[in-house]
Amino acid sequence: MTSVADDPDLVVAVEDRLRDVGRQVRRAMLDAMPDGEPVQWLYGPMREYPARPGKALRAALCLSSGRAFGADSAALLGIAVAIELLHNAFLVHDDIADGSEMRRGRPTLSASHGLAAALNAGDGLAIVASQVLRKATRPLDRELADRVLAEFDTMALRTLEGQATEIGWQSDHVEDLVPADYLELIMHKTCWYTTIYPLRVGALIGSAGTADLAPLIRFGFHFGAAFQIRDDLLNLIGDERTYGKEILGDLYEGKRTLTLVHLLDVARGSDRAVLRDYLRRSRAERSPELVRTVRTMMDDYGSIDFTREYAEGILLVAEDYFEEAFADARPGPDLDFLRSLVPYVWARWR
Amino acid sequence: MTSVADDPDLVVAVEDRLRDVGRQVRRAMLDAMPDGEPVQWLYGPMREYPARPGKALRAALCLSSGRAFGADSAALLGIAVAIELLHNAFLVHDDIADGSEMRRGRPTLSASHGLAAALNAGDGLAIVASQVLRKATRPLDRELADRVLAEFDTMALRTLEGQATEIGWQSDHVEDLVPADYLELIMHKTCWYTTIYPLRVGALIGSAGTADLAPLIRFGFHFGAAFQIRDDLLNLIGDERTYGKEILGDLYEGKRTLTLVHLLDVARGSDRAVLRDYLRRSRAERSPELVRTVRTMMDDYGSIDFTREYAEGILLVAEDYFEEAFADARPGPDLDFLRSLVPYVWARWR
Numbered sequence: 001m002t003s004v005a006d007d008p009d010l011v012v013a014v015e016d017r018l019r020d021v022g023r024q025v026r027r028a029m030l031d032a033m034p035d036g037e038p039v040q041w042l043y044g045p046m047r048e049y050p051a052r053p054g055k056a057l058r059a060a061l062c063l064s065s066g067r068a069f070g071a072d073s074a075a076l077l078g079i080a081v082a083i084e085l086l087h088n089a090f091l092v093h094d095d096i097a098d099g100s101e102m103r104r105g106r107p108t109l110s111a112s113h114g115l116a117a118a119l120n121a122g123d124g125l126a127i128v129a130s131q132v133l134r135k136a137t138r139p140l141d142r143e144l145a146d147r148v149l150a151e152f153d154t155m156a157l158r159t160l161e162g163q164a165t166e167i168g169w170q171s172d173h174v175e176d177l178v179p180a181d182y183l184e185l186i187m188h189k190t191c192w193y194t195t196i197y198p199l200r201v202g203a204l205i206g207s208a209g210t211a212d213l214a215p216l217i218r219f220g221f222h223f224g225a226a227f228q229i230r231d232d233l234l235n236l237i238g239d240e241r242t243y244g245k246e247i248l249g250d251l252y253e254g255k256r257t258l259t260l261v262h263l264l265d266v267a268r269g270s271d272r273a274v275l276r277d278y279l280r281r282s283r284a285e286r287s288p289e290l291v292r293t294v295r296t297m298m299d300d301y302g303s304i305d306f307t308r309e310y311a312e313g314i315l316l317v318a319e320d321y322f323e324e325a326f327a328d329a330r331p332g333p334d335l336d337f338l339r340s341l342v343p344y345v346w347a348r349w350r
Numbered sequence: 351m352t353s354v355a356d357d358p359d360l361v362v363a364v365e366d367r368l369r370d371v372g373r374q375v376r377r378a379m380l381d382a383m384p385d386g387e388p389v390q391w392l393y394g395p396m397r398e399y400p401a402r403p404g405k406a407l408r409a410a411l412c413l414s415s416g417r418a419f420g421a422d423s424a425a426l427l428g429i430a431v432a433i434e435l436l437h438n439a440f441l442v443h444d445d446i447a448d449g450s451e452m453r454r455g456r457p458t459l460s461a462s463h464g465l466a467a468a469l470n471a472g473d474g475l476a477i478v479a480s481q482v483l484r485k486a487t488r489p490l491d492r493e494l495a496d497r498v499l500a501e502f503d504t505m506a507l508r509t510l511e512g513q514a515t516e517i518g519w520q521s522d523h524v525e526d527l528v529p530a531d532y533l534e535l536i537m538h539k540t541c542w543y544t545t546i547y548p549l550r551v552g553a554l555i556g557s558a559g560t561a562d563l564a565p566l567i568r569f570g571f572h573f574g575a576a577f578q579i580r581d582d583l584l585n586l587i588g589d590e591r592t593y594g595k596e597i598l599g600d601l602y603e604g605k606r607t608l609t610l611v612h613l614l615d616v617a618r619g620s621d622r623a624v625l626r627d628y629l630r631r632s633r634a635e636r637s638p639e640l641v642r643t644v645r646t647m648m649d650d651y652g653s654i655d656f657t658r659e660y661a662e663g664i665l666l667v668a669e670d671y672f673e674e675a676f677a678d679a680r681p682g683p684d685l686d687f688l689r690s691l692v693p694y695v696w697a698r699w700r
Contacts (some may be wrong), residue, residue, distance in 0.1 A: 037511065
């Protein structure tokens with residue numbers, strides 16, 4: 001893996017493809033928006049996040065997985081677009097729940113339009129996702145269409161379960177967490193809708209319901225977990241301009257990331273007391289000094305290194321599961337792209 | 351109409367039926383809830399509003415309309431339950447947007463569980479509504495099922511359009527409104543999902559797609575508008591214990607009700623200045639004294655009487671449209687129930 005990850009062409013190729021998919025999906029998302037009123041208070045705000053360039057990873061996974069299993073792009077695009085629309089709906093609501101100020105390099109909807117308008121815009125995006133999904137499943141035979149629709153709802157519930165648990169841990173000041181709790185959390189919060197559903201539904205459509213989906217869950221979980229951990233880590237060590245969100249935002253929110261869970265486990269003495277005090281404060285009560293102190297502890301106690309190594313271990317497992325998950329897929333550029341995502345995430349650590 | 355409205359048996363009969371439907375739908379809503387975790391932070395909060403007795407008007411309209419057009423109860427119940435679940439999802443989010451404290455006689459979800467948990471619970475209820483709806487449409491032929499599903503999404507968007515406009519009028523301090531603007535608002539905010547969709551989808555299923563749905567829209571709009579105006583009026587003149595929400599809550603929020611729109615049009619001199627000052631304040635800045643002053647003006651300028659008479663006029667039109675809308679429906683207890691709803695709303699004015 002390391003030798004591939006050292007190949008700068010790989011990173012460029014993955015990012016080129018993600019950018020292409022992103023452009024295509026962004027256009028399709030905006031085309032799907034209803035052309036009605038009120039623009040000022042609903043349909044305008046609804047267009048904002050979909051119009052901002054995002055990673056488009058979910059759409060790319062669905063398209064590539066589907067084509068690798070034999071579907072053509074036309075049968076997949078609507079599904080990929082529906083997933084991205086739901087993702088945008090979640091982002092809008094998460095930004096309200098977290099009190100975030102920035103998203104994709106610009107103010108959040110709640111920051112620029114107020115809480116109520118943002119809430120409605122998130123609801124609206126979820127409904128448009130449902131419209132797009134239904135239209136996309138119409139050409140499928142009814143049983144397969146039902147399955148794609150049913151799994152979409154299940155995936156949305158899994159995401160909410162994770163989101164609700166994460167918020168609950170913060171609001172109820174839960175402290176006794178271990179890495180397994182964090183993995184269980186991101187399995188729900190991130191993996192279902194970021195990796196597992198896009199991969200599975202692509203394979204389902206490509207194989208007309210015959211592919212063995214169990215190995216895809218295992219691959220999707222490990223890959224998605226590494227992806228989420230990387231995202232958490234970028235929030236701690238990244239550059240605000242390229243990251244697009246507030247650096248250390250998770251620390252202000254008190255998010256129980258793997259890094260924080262590790263630190264809670266290993267910090268001792270007066271550091272421990274500082275940490276407990278930090279956890280019990282509200283976001284507004286967490287001063288920049290306090291957040292900096294916690295961030296420095298993460299270096300001193302090896303929590304950043306622990307996180308990086310943990311994710312690298314998960315990625316190695318993901319690489320193994322990849323071959324099993326796509327054993328029946330067609331060789332070609334789609335399979336190559338999917339295979340390159342593992343070293344791509346690896347490369348982004350450094 | 352008046353003679354029927356004076357019949358106390360009619361009110362009792364309508365309320366008995368609504369109570370029966372409410373019990374049945376409440377049980378079905380709770381049965382549809384996923385049996386997973388986190389109960390504490392998601393599935394517990396999601397059960398709270400559906401477990402509180404509500405009006406069940408939407409479900410009763412769908413069941414009665416469907417049976418009057420020939421469907422059996424089993425084919426309708428899931429649809430009725432999905433509508434009520436979506437209604438509960440909207441209530442949860444509206445209570446966040448409005449900053450409301452009470453719902454159905456108990457604290458709102460956001461008041462008892464915090465904004466983030468309430469937001470997730472609302473999202474979750476909408477997803478369960480979608481699950482229930484899909485299951486309910488599976489026995490229908492595919493074209494009819496697609497239509498029921500598509501109209502459900504359209505109806506949800508209409509509701510959001512109204513909700514977003516109402517919030518926009520408040521946040522942007524919109525003052526130049528006339529009764530037609532208010533009617534347009536509640537057409538979107540209330541009528542689509544409270545009366546039009548339940549009636550239409552019932553007729554659609556009962557007639558296997560052959561019923562003329564246009565007159566049902568006209569009846570649904572007039573009946574729904576009268577219903578919403580009555581609800582607004584109860585917020586001004588009702589009794590907190592039986593009403594279940596905060597009396598004068600709409601005035602604290604600055605909601606542009608028909609009564610307020612009338613007052614804005616007719617108030618003169620210093621009263622007008624007081625009103626403009628009231629409109630421009632935030633909810634927190636509206637003192638009980640100020641709200642009382644505005645409420646008194648509504649009596650003095652005849653705005654309460656205007657509202658009552660306006661709604662009575664709409665109900666008379668609804669009564670005419672009723673016969674056209676249900677011309678092809680079967681006589682029997684379902685049609686009788688639907689017919690009695692018009693004088694029932696009338697009776698509740700007094």
